[in-house]
Amino acid sequence: MRLPVIEGTIRRRLLVNFRVDPAVMQAQLPPRFSPKLHDGHAIAGICLIRLEAIRPRHFPALVGVSSENAAHRVAVLWTDEKGEQKEGVFIPRRDTSSMVNHLGGGRIFPGEHHRAGFAVHEDAETIDLDMRSQDGAVTVHVRGRFGGELPRTSCFRNLEAASRFFEPGSLGYSVTRQGGRLDGIELRTAGWRVEPLEVADVASSYFSDPGRFPPGSIEFDCALAMRNLAHEWHSADDLYV
Numbered sequence: 001m002r003l004p005v006i007e008g009t010i011r012r013r014l015l016v017n018f019r020v021d022p023a024v025m026q027a028q029l030p031p032r033f034s035p036k037l038h039d040g041h042a043i044a045g046i047c048l049i050r051l052e053a054i055r056p057r058h059f060p061a062l063v064g065v066s067s068e069n070a071a072h073r074v075a076v077l078w079t080d081e082k083g084e085q086k087e088g089v090f091i092p093r094r095d096t097s098s099m100v101n102h103l104g105g106g107r108i109f110p111g112e113h114h115r116a117g118f119a120v121h122e123d124a125e126t127i128d129l130d131m132r133s134q135d136g137a138v139t140v141h142v143r144g145r146f147g148g149e150l151p152r153t154s155c156f157r158n159l160e161a162a163s164r165f166f167e168p169g170s171l172g173y174s175v176t177r178q179g180g181r182l183d184g185i186e187l188r189t190a191g192w193r194v195e196p197l198e199v200a201d202v203a204s205s206y207f208s209d210p211g212r213f214p215p216g217s218i219e220f221d222c223a224l225a226m227r228n229l230a231h232e233w234h235s236a237d238d239l240y241v
Contacts, residue, residue, distance in 0.1 A: 008054035013226040017045040021217040030241035036075040067098035068118035088171035110183035148198035184236030197223040
């Protein structure tokens with residue numbers, strides 16, 4: 001049985017983005033998906049999100065739980081059973097600091113999560129985040145300053161263009177242990193507002209793996225931040241690929 005709606009607060013959400021050769025990215029996707037392109041590039045990345053007061057809708061905030069989470073994701077397009085084009089994100093891996101998310105993900109709410117350790121140092125202006133999965137498969141490091149400008153090398157002309165690209169990607173489909181079945185979940189936020197994160201240092205073992213992404217096929221593009229937003233998670237129909 002799945003809980004219908006979960007609510008809480010996004011205390012901080014980072015979208016750390018890479019531009020990828022479309023053919024290389026397509027090879028990493030289930031055949032039902034194709035990369036959503038911007039300026040000829042596929043866009044992949046890591047969503048690093050701190051959730052607070054997470055609980056079933058209408059429950060008091062005092063019963064909620066907090067966690068640090070990471071989702072490796074790719075902006076994708078696909079066609080549904082009615083022949084309509086859809087867009088969202090494909091999520092090959094989720095990691096979490098929360099035992100609740102680890103045990104409940106894929107059972108009482110969508111999204112199977114690996115356990116991971118997070119070390120986060122942040123204030124109103126800066127953040128320094130390290131993540132290491134307990135299975136040793138994934139590490140992430142991000143250090144940066146909130147605000148500022150997008151990098152001049154970004155494929156997005158400005159913050160507005162980046163915001164328009166990512167805002168429709170609220171529907172995510174995550175890999176499960178059942179092979180061709182993907183867990184569906186939709187994120188609904190109380191408003192949509194992003195700011196740049198000026199990145200001083202970034203490293204991802206997933207995106208630096210030459211077995212997945214040969215040299216020259218992937219580059220860091222930009223990072224965006226969202227802070228202090230009420231939100232809800234809604235279950236979506238499973239997708240079969």
